[in-house]
Amino acid sequence: MSNFSISVRNHDLATVLHISGFLDAHTAPQLESRLESLIKDGVYKLVVNFDELDYISSAGLGVFMVFIEEVRSNEGDIKLVQMKPKVFTVFDLLGFPMLFDILDNEDEAFVRFSEKGGSQDSSSDAEQDVNDSSEIRRGPQ
């Protein structure tokens, strides 16, 4: 059932999480706890590689929303790269491209990080809005 795995690789500019398999309501907690422990250790520049991810459900999408605010308020970001078309469709339907940098490969992500914080490349108004952390999730805390 648990055909989902994460491998973490450190890069000069960011930490890369390679996820593979199925990311759904059952496996999402694995990713969530992994991200949580990384962020607790002060890792705020994260790249998630979707190369080997076959399926993502709405619960899987929710995981990225949990941390994005905290990461961005610490001048970091979560960048999503190398999605299969099917996985991208799910992100796209939900409007995630407006909230996250969804890029073709890791190098692009590193370039974005090297360009200062990842919020400089804003090509659209919507994206600028997203990166204004005050607009995202005015949660109770």
Place this chain on the structure above:
Amino acid sequence: MTQQSIRQIFHRPRFRLAAFLALAGAGILALQFFFLAHGDSSVRLSAAEQIVHALITVVTLLSLAGLALLIHRPETQFGSPSETFRRASSYSVLGSLGILLIIGCLSVWDIGGQSAAGLGTCLLVTLLGVPMLLLSLRQLYWLDRLAQLRPHKYSRRVRAIIFGGAGLVMFVEVLRSANMPSVGTLSAILVAVIAIATLFSGWRRAWLSSLSKSEKYKGFAVSFLGSVLSVCILVLLNSGSSDAGTVLRRVLPGADVLTTLIFVLVCLNYARISIVLLLSLPTAGVMDRRLREVRALATLSRNITHVNDSGELMRSVAIMVRDVCGAQAVWIERIDQKKEISYALGIKRNALKRLYKGGHLQSLLDAEKYCFHADDLDKLPQLQDLRLDSARNIRSLMVAPLMQDRKIVGALFAGHPDEFVFEHEDVALLTAFADTVSIALENAWLFEKSMKSERYKSQMRVAHDVQRKLLPESVPRVAGLDIAAYSSPAYEVGGDYYDFVRLADDRLCAVVADVSGKGISAAFYMAEIKGIVLALAPECGSPGELVCKVNKAVHGSMEKRSFITMIAVAWDPHAAELSLVRAGHTPLLIHQDGRTQTYTPKGLGVGLVGPGIFDSALQEMTLDVHPGDKVLLFTDGVNEVHNEDKGELGLERLKDILSEHDNFKAESLLGRIVRLVAEFGGEVLQHDDVTVVTMIFGEGVGQEANRDRKQAEAVVN
């Protein structure tokens, strides 16, 4: 018929015995008359005396027969051997005392000495002699009962020898009284033979060991007294100085020898019983204990199969341990999930809390591996805190673990305020108890657990029914538009929602929403969304405004990882237009002009971001609709339904169905889609909530908008 019933009555043992006694009595009486009249007896009676004497004897014999009827009762009347023994031995003592009293009376009045003259003396002799004989015979009865307590294969023969022998002795004595003294030796031999026979008759005395300690002490005292008293009677009967023998002989010839015989038997019997009891006295305590152990374990085994209530079970276990091990305080601690004292007997729970802090005793158990036993807690330095806190409640202590699957899940404790109370047997027994109790408690605990899950299930069923009611009971019936809807949660409750509401401008608006995640939390959000949608719709002029207001309402109050996707379409029959907004939801499929199209206007999921981004990102589309156009709204449970071989259902198959579908019934289109989803999923368990709404526009959309609108109002409201 009558003959048969008479025969049946006659075949009953007590009637046979009564008849036998009556016949024997009649025979003896006849003999007595014969020999009294013609023999050379030392006693000479007048005719009147003879008649009175004979009458009294007849009454005596009749009462004997009656007595036989009374005493020959079914075995079931008597309870345990100990009860029978108690009654028999106490009767032996009382009967013997009665006979001694009569003998005393005889010697006081010196009746036997007077040479039997006078009617009064004759009467007195009979009145005292008959009870004496009856008391003796009653002794014989109780002896027989004792012998029958535990019969063996020879007991019938032995019984025949005793009773037959007694009859023979009587006969011989009658002959002797008829001046045939030579047969006296014969009766002595007979008495000896019977005495030996009775020794064999009662060898089975195993039941004596089943008596409790106190019963043994009492039994020994009573049977010793009984044998001493019977020796006294024997001496008095057969010594020349006493007249008891003479008096008995005058009541019935041979009665004195019969009484002697009976008391020889009584003496032998009770002497033997008292010796057996005396020998078993030192082990009486141990025997008692064993008996209690056996009974306790038997009760426990019974409880294991019948008691499902763990509290009740622990109570009976604690009582047994207290009684059998002689503990004063017994308690059971459970340490598998919640560390708590499950049951305490003979000690207050507060005292126990003081007695050990935080599973101290359990660590002892771990160290000792199996069983812990302390004779005097005062002398154990490692139990210092235990001792100090105990308020001197417990000094002797035993602990046995409750094991399940080789893991310690609890412990059974037995304590006593005195030191050196528990023996090694107690520890062994406590361990045996603990082993048995583990199984029983496991059963009881499992039962309680299954009760809990049963309760959970029934609550989930209620939740399911409640959620069912949150969805529309029926679809609105609007002229020019045929609607059908279906929703099914993957589990008992789900996060899918659909509804049909009227906007401020009276447009009919269909809403389909899907809360991320599944189960209970999704169900709560679903209910919340319904409330918000119903409350806001009448104030909103467009589906876009409705969705934006919903987002504003829920943003910030949801969990970060949760969000809701929504799609809303409002139909304006007047303008023949559909207004469509999509907040992260699956696209709208529409079949018009011979082809099926997918509409995916921009929009973020509800609850992800605040109104600033959300509202600006949300794009509202307007579509023209014509009669015959088919619209499909659904949640991702439809297009993402999985199949091991074929993968995901996908949008294409849904589009195909829309294209192929050839009638204008929304219900039939819905049925096809639901069937497709079910067939595609096949054997695989439905793993996401499925919701489908189909809308088919009918004739007259646009031109007859006003009329339709009025009809729609009439129908919907």
